[in-house]
Amino acid sequence: MPPSSASAAFRSTIIEVARDAGVSKTSVSRYLGGERHRLSPDMQARIATAIQRLGYRPNQMARGLKGGRxxxxxxxxxxxxxxxxxxxxxxxxxxxxxxxxxxxxxxxxxxxxxxxxxxxxxxxxxxxxxxxxxxxxxxxxxxxxxxxxxxxxxxxxxxxxxxxxxxxLDNASAIDLAIEHLVEQGYRHMLFVSEPPQGASSRQLRLDRFHQRLAQMPELTGDATCLPMQRDAAELRQRLGSFLAGEAQAPRAILCANGNVTLQVALALNALHARLGETGLLGIDELDWCALAGPGITTLAQPTxxxxxxxxxxxxxxxxxxxxxxxxxxxxxxxxxxxxxxxxx
CATH class of the missing domain: 3.40.50.2300 (Response regulator)
Structure with missing residues (x-):
């Protein structure tokens, strides 16, 4: 009775495959190594049947060391x-x-x-x-x-x-798209929230583009804040509370640099009892929960x-x-x- 493939996968060897198929070890190596054209159709069929019957799995590491691939x-x-x-x-x-x-x-x-x-x-x-x-x-x-x-x-x-x-991602066009959407919705005072930009070029590009666009659009005001690597929920709530309570009377919106930041900001706004929409919230990265939180969180989805x-x-x-x-x-x-x-x- 042939062994099950689950157990044979751990003990079957190329020699056993050759013996079962009635061929040489070299023939099995050629079959596995992309030289099947050198074998007759009958021999190929017998080797394939033996491999399936024994549950043989080639050792990719050994093959790589031997053949360079x-x-x-x-x-x-x-x-x-x-x-x-x-x-x-x-x-x-x-x-x-x-x-x-x-x-x-x-x-x-x-x-x-x-x-x-x-x-x-x-x-x-x-x-x-x-x-x-x-x-x-x-x-x-x-x-x-x-x-x-x-x-x-x-x-x-x-x-x-x-x-x-x-x-x-095209980071510059993503920030452009986000700001244009927020402006169309009537927001005029914006806060960009990011993880430390020094750790990733994409974060730095998004932050730089945010500042560039604000400088080009005098009707807007805004600022940016970076979350510490060791996230402190109380500190974030304090920063967002200051943003919401600022002197500027323009409608406010928060732009989040990625999905992790969006989650932290959404939790902080909920703790501050801020109404989404009245305070705009837009995050880069589409996450499953974004459609379910409050009235739904606007996102920029990346084609991951x-x-x-x-x-x-x-x-x-x-x-x-x-x-x-x-x-x-x-x-x-x-x-x-x-x-x-x-x-x-």
């Missing part, structure tokens, strides 16, 4: 709890699977030291490419990997001294699935001989406004 893509995520990271990760994984690659994911937890350690780990696994949502400035490590021929794609956050493809797939497409192009020589590319996607009651006065 690991079929592994590494991905470093700054904060895997961030909904944006989760959604993009899904797109990356789907695209890798469609290409016959497996994905190794490392969460750096916004710790530059962990980031460097994870990069060294991925290098030891001989990954064929790396997608990185940078938490620090791992420029030296990334340059070393690039010098070894490992393609790198920067996700959402660029590094000024690393020549690599970048895929993410498309962004994730685009990062893998960039890596695949870089794995081609011609792609390695092409200059770095920047691929930016437009946000989509989802208007809800939080910006209806």
């Amino acid at each position: 690991s079929k592994l893509i590494g991905m470093l995520v700054a904060d895997i709890r961030n909904p944006f990271s989760v959604d993009v990760l899904h797109g990356v994984e789907q695209a890798c699977r469609a290409r016959g690659f497996s994905l190794l994911v490392c969460n750096t937890d916004n710790d530059p030291a962990q980031e460097r350690d994870h990069l060294a780990l991925l290098a030891s696994y001989r990954v064929e490419g790396i997608v990185i949502n940078a938490a620090g400035r791992p420029s030296a490590e990334l340059k070393a990997l690039a010098a070894q021929g490992t393609p790198i794609v920067l996700l959402d956050r660029s590094l000024g001294d690393v020549d690599a493809d970048v895929v993410g 699935e498309a962004i994730g797939r685009a990062t893998v497409e960039s890596l695949m192009q870089r794995l081609e001989p011609m792609g390695r020589q092409a200059p770095p590319r920047r691929t930016e996607y437009a946000a989509r406004l989802i208007a809800r009651g939080s910006t209806q006065r």
Whole structure:
């Protein structure tokens, strides 16, 4: 009686597959290594049947060490709890699977030291490419990997001294879209709330664009505030309370730099008994709960699935001989406004 695939997957070897199919080990290796054209149709069928019967799974690491191809893509995520990271990760994984690659994911937890350690780990696994949502400035490590021929794609956050493809949101147009919507709804005094911009280029770009647009629109007034890394709910309530109680009589709105900030601000406004709509609230990133909170929170949705797939497409192009020589590319996607009651006065 043949063993079940669940148990056989842990003990079946290429030798056992060869014995079961009545072929040589070399023939099985050719079948698994993309040289099936060198085998007769009958031999291919027997090997395929043996693999299925025994539940054999090839050791991708061993194959990579032997043939120079690991079929592994590494991905470093700054904060895997961030909904944006989760959604993009899904797109990356789907695209890798469609290409016959497996994905190794490392969460750096916004710790530059962990980031460097994870990069060294991925290098030891001989990954064929790396997608990185940078938490620090791992420029030296990334340059070393690039010098070894490992393609790198920067996700959402660029590094000024690393020549690599970048895929993410068109941050300037996203801020433009947000401000234009708030102005159309009658808001004239705005507060931009962000996590520390030094930790991510995308945050800095959004903050800079906010200040630029306010300088270009004299009918608007506004300010920006940054949440500390160790979030303090009481401090945020105090900052928002001061904003709501300020001297300016113009209708007020709060623009949140990402989904994490939107959640913190929504909780603080609820604690302050602020009415959404009377106080405008708009957040970058569409989250499931945004449609359910109060009258619904207006958001700018990022095409996370498309962004994730685009990062893998960039890596695949870089794995081609011609792609390695092409200059770095920047691929930016437009946000989509989802208007809800939080910006209806």
